[in-house]
Amino acid sequence: MPSVLVAAWLVSFLSPGSVALDLALEGAWKGWKEQHTKVYLEEEEVFRREVWEKNLRRIEQHNWEASQGKHSYWLGMNHFGDLTDEEFNQLLNGFRPDPDLINQRPVFQESPLLYLPESLDWRAKGYVTPVKNQGHCGACWAFSATGALEGLLFNQTGTLVPLSEQNLIDCSWKVGNHGCHGGYITQAFEYVRENGGIASEHDYPYVEQEESRCRYDPRIRAANCSSLVRVQAGSEGALAQAVATVGPVSVAVDARSFFFHFYHSGIFASSWCGQQVNHAMLLVGYGTAQEGGKPIDYWILKNSWSEKWGEEGYMRLVRGLDNHCGVASQASYPVM
Ligand SMILES: *[C@@H]1O[C@H](CO)[C@@H](O)[C@H](O)[C@H]1NC(C)=O
Numbered sequence: 001m002p003s004v005l006v007a008a009w010l011v012s013f014l015s016p017g018s019v020a021l022d023l024a025l026e027g028a029w030k031g032w033k034e035q036h037t038k039v040y041l042e043e044e045e046v047f048r049r050e051v052w053e054k055n056l057r058r059i060e061q062h063n064w065e066a067s068q069g070k071h072s073y074w075l076g077m078n079h080f081g082d083l084t085d086e087e088f089n090q091l092l093n094g095f096r097p098d099p100d101l102i103n104q105r106p107v108f109q110e111s112p113l114l115y116l117p118e119s120l121d122w123r124a125k126g127y128v129t130p131v132k133n134q135g136h137c138g139a140c141w142a143f144s145a146t147g148a149l150e151g152l153l154f155n156q157t158g159t160l161v162p163l164s165e166q167n168l169i170d171c172s173w174k175v176g177n178h179g180c181h182g183g184y185i186t187q188a189f190e191y192v193r194e195n196g197g198i199a200s201e202h203d204y205p206y207v208e209q210e211e212s213r214c215r216y217d218p219r220i221r222a223a224n225c226s227s228l229v230r231v232q233a234g235s236e237g238a239l240a241q242a243v244a245t246v247g248p249v250s251v252a253v254d255a256r257s258f259f260f261h262f263y264h265s266g267i268f269a270s271s272w273c274g275q276q277v278n279h280a281m282l283l284v285g286y287g288t289a290q291e292g293g294k295p296i297d298y299w300i301l302k303n304s305w306s307e308k309w310g311e312e313g314y315m316r317l318v319r320g321l322d323n324h325c326g327v328a329s330q331a332s333y334p335v336m
């Protein structure tokens with residue numbers, strides 16, 4: 001456990017006078033711990049309970065506002081309920097923005113004449129593997145990259161094979177990635193190109209931590225890429241064309257807010273979502289929904305926080321408004 005956390009719960013343990021737990025929530029707290037198999041040291045439990053209660057109140061407040069028509073999405077308590085916003089961001093949001101994005105080619109540019117379907121969902125076409133769970137490891141960048149590579153492989157071979165994030169975590173340090181402590185989507189593709197392949201999840205399974213040795217071997221190569229393409233930064237039009245013509249595209253978003261962490265359903269649009277992207281996801285389609293009698297466009301994003309988060313592991317994010325959450329700022333995909 002990081003020393004900050006230890007310090008935080010020690011303080012709460014040593015000053016029990018400041019703790020005011022809501023006894024009416026006793027049963028709900030026990031049920032939540034059981035559901036997510038949470039076990040704490042006695043000294044830590046009070047602190048975790050306080051955090052969980054605070055999160056629960058904010059969720060209820062938001063959902064009450066949503067029921068009054070003030071929001072287009074709902075929140076829900078989930079397995080992250082005992083984390084503070086700061087802990088969450090430290091543990092889980094490991095995307096590093098690509099400093100060279102603007103200068104590098106090739107770039108997918110928006111073309112004025114391209115016809116696009118009104119809606120699109122690569123999941124229905126067999127391009128997308130089941131939702132994964134990164135656990136307590138900041139390797140979202142690796143999950144986003146494998147998602148795009150899985151789509152590319154499906155396009156080429158017609159078979160869907162889950163690919164190995166652990167391969168990227170253990171073996172791509174030399175191109176600038178930092179395992180469970182963050183990385184670049186583009187450098188994950190660069191590793192696969194340079195390495196001449198990536199293993200399947202089956203042959204190189206996920207262990208939720210950095211291993212001291214890279215276990216890649218060309219005999220377990222499951223997929224390949226020969227280069228990567230960046231999507232014109234900040235253009236949702238280019239992003240729509242890319243996802244419509246290529247397949248799933250890796251993107252990064254600003255996932256720092258409480259509202260993102262506890263997103264449950266609906267179309268996410270939040271004034272707390274900025275342009276400072278810190279979390280990698282996989283764009284798998286887009287569409288339009290009716291909200292309160294008005295059409296609202298959305299992106300479909302696959303996350304790596306298990307099916308317990310969001311809409312079975314996915315988020316619908318408002319589209320075509322203001323490059324919401326920076327979704328079009330750092331998009332890229334691999335090619336063969
Ligand atoms: C692969 O993509 C190309 C266009 O990029 C498309 O014409 C082809 O049908 C796709 N193959 C599969 C198996 O989806």
Ligand SMILES: *[C@@H]1O[C@H](CO)[C@@H](O)[C@H](O)[C@H]1NC(C)=O
Pocket residue numbers: 196197221222223224225
């Ligand atoms: C991947 O690329 C390497 C190096 O160019 C090549 O030797 C290999 O055949 C390719 N493998 C697959 C699975 O396409």
